[in-house]
Amino acid sequence: MADPRPLRVGVDIGGTFTDLAVLDDRGIVAVGKTLTTHREPAAAVEQVLRQTLEEHRLDPAAITTVVHGTTLVTNALIERRGARTxxxxxxxxxDVVEMGREHRYELxxxxxxxxxxxxxxxxxxxxxxxxxxxxxxxxxxxxxxxxxxxxxxxxxxxxxxxxxxxxxxxxxxxxxxxxxxxxxxxxxxxxxxxxxxxxxxxxYERTSTTLANVYVQQLVETYLADLRERLRRCGVRTDPLIMLSHGGVAALETARRFPIRMLESGPAGGALGAVAFGRAAGRPDQLAFDMGGTTAKLCVVERHRPLVTHTFEVDRVYRLRAGSGLPVRAPVIDMIEIGTGGGSIARVDPLGLITVGPDSAGSEPGPVCYGRGGTRCTVTDADVVLGYLDPARFLGGEMDLDAAAAEAAVKEQIAEPLGVSVAEAAWGVHTTANENMANAARVHAVERGQDPGRLPVFVSGGNGPLHGPGVARALGAPAVVAPPAAGVLSALGFLSAPMSIDIVRSRHALLSELDVDAAAALFAEMAREGTDVLVASGVSDVDVTCERTLEMRYVGQGGEIEVPVPPPDGPGWRDAVLAAFRDQYAQRFGTVAPSGVEPELLTWRVTASGPRPRAHLGFESTSDGSGALLGHRDAYFAPDGYRSTAVYDRYRLAPGTVLEGPALVEEREATLLVPPGARCSVEADSSIVVDFTAGGPR
Structure with missing residues (x-):
């Protein structure tokens, strides 16, 4: 039973499913997925870990690393389940926390x-x-x-x-x-x-962040203790590492002390997976798109790095309206979150238009087709009606879907009010969800100085491969990249993250008047603090690297941009900082400041990181392609209607295989939709690239 190779485990708790991935030095050994247990989140972790280890006959004593991400902190703040503070x-x-900035986000x-x-x-x-x-x-x-x-x-x-x-x-x-x-x-x-x-x-932001941190601290400490105990019961001898929002991992003690840094730890995994596969394939710039059961997340990746921001809002009164939520100052991967997932509820509004989300059926009760008591039509119900999901093979056949119930829900709640066929109604739900996500992605990319039409879309999440091609076509993107085990990619992405901590100080100065020696001393102090945290977490000090950034603006401006800078090393350093600032400013705003306006520094940051783990996130493929075609089933594509569509087994496709759309490529946790007119190929790392430049409608 025992596997002699050391194993590394990633676990991600999402709004609908809890995902697990197991790696060894050759690649993916096993993956698992189970419904999230919201009342006791760690119970689902224990359940999926036990199931996966038993199913694949893996020895828990061989597990050397467990990296865990969760939305626990975000949910606790939204649901107001924290301590009496x-x-x-x-x-x-x-009254600072009540007055805020006296800004009316809707004038x-x-x-x-x-x-x-x-x-x-x-x-x-x-x-x-x-x-x-x-x-x-x-x-x-x-x-x-x-x-x-x-x-x-x-x-x-x-x-x-x-x-x-x-x-x-x-x-x-x-x-x-x-x-x-x-x-x-x-x-x-x-x-x-x-x-x-x-x-x-x-x-305002400093007070709000400190309140949020201590508000959830007891809840996080209790949860982490429960998680640790459940892992011990499973036979895991090592303490879990916790995914932080900025894309690094930390020891339990850091997570206990600063739980606010776990705010977006779950969604970070999808972006990290995109970076890992992008490095291997030479794709430095991408749009990472992760669609799960509750929400979809989008993130711009530039030069093999996900963009990071230091301001985040929780519990927005209006989901997409900046200023309507509680501000938190903590480093997070800069992504936009849209209330569109497989469980998002579809309805016809008073104007006779289909709307999708932001409310979701989640895992309790879930979509109608789950048969768990759900009565509201969802995106997943529409996808079943369209023939994109096989009711008998969902989650590898472990969970049967009720196609008749899904069809009845679409008919009653969408088709009949609109006076259209059930298929047209389901197609309307599917495309509305895609357009919602594409519109958000377009705005997000353009605001960050990127043209979404030139970025390949890297898809992940249980619904990412199914809806990503539609989102990519709406954006005019050239291609979609679907990695192996896309349905659990966040859990896989965790395993590519280094130990990391972000140290920050605020020191105001005009760039022209800055004492370079004082700057060097401040950066050195911050680097020592970051190094001490990592060494206490088990990283050798010789393996720690430090990256320095400054938040800068022109005098008179109200907002800053983050500028990577070299270590202060002499009188030429100020000129190097000025050049880096102007480059970043021009990329962000398309212009430079008028002459005579001086830059100033407000916030100093050092990110201390350990070595990046060597993680091959793909499957070790030995397939020659035989038996990959499972058969055909009818799937709906407008304007043609239902078409006989080839269905392939993802695990049996050999590298180098080329397929023409329409096609459906199934694996245990996700289904890739290859639209008519597109062509896909299986790459050496087991990714499937859907090419929209091969011909057909865009």
């Missing part, structure tokens, strides 16, 4: 709904203290008030406290002293300091 802030500033909406703070006003307290902007003390900390509040808060049932004093990003002395006092009088309180969680300018 209080805020201590500078006297006169307790003419008289009933505008603003994001609700995590802490109500009666649990926000001002403390007498004050630091100047340069960090010097103007008014000493009122220790007696902090002591009194600690006792009262503990007695009132508060279990978490965020401390966020004015200008503490330049001097954390008062915040650290406040924590010492709270630890003395109420040691059971969890205390988060803004000078540690987010030492950056802008009080």
């Amino acid at each position: 209080a805020l201590l802030t500078t006297e006169g500033f307790r 003419y909406d008289l009933g505008l709904e603003l994001p609700r703070p995590l802490v109500p006003r009666h649990l926000r307290f001002g403390v007498r203290e004050r630091l100047r902007a340069d960090g010097t003390v103007l008014t000493p900390l009122d220790v007696d008030t902090v002591r009194r509040l600690g006792v009262e808060l503990a007695a009132a049932g508060v279990t978490a406290v965020a401390v966020c004093f004015l200008h503490s990003h330049t001097n954390g002395e008062h915040e650290r002293r406040a924590r010492e006092v709270l630890d003395e009088v109420a040691p059971e309180l969890r205390v988060a300091l803004s000078c540690e969680v987010n030492p950056e300018i802008r009080e």
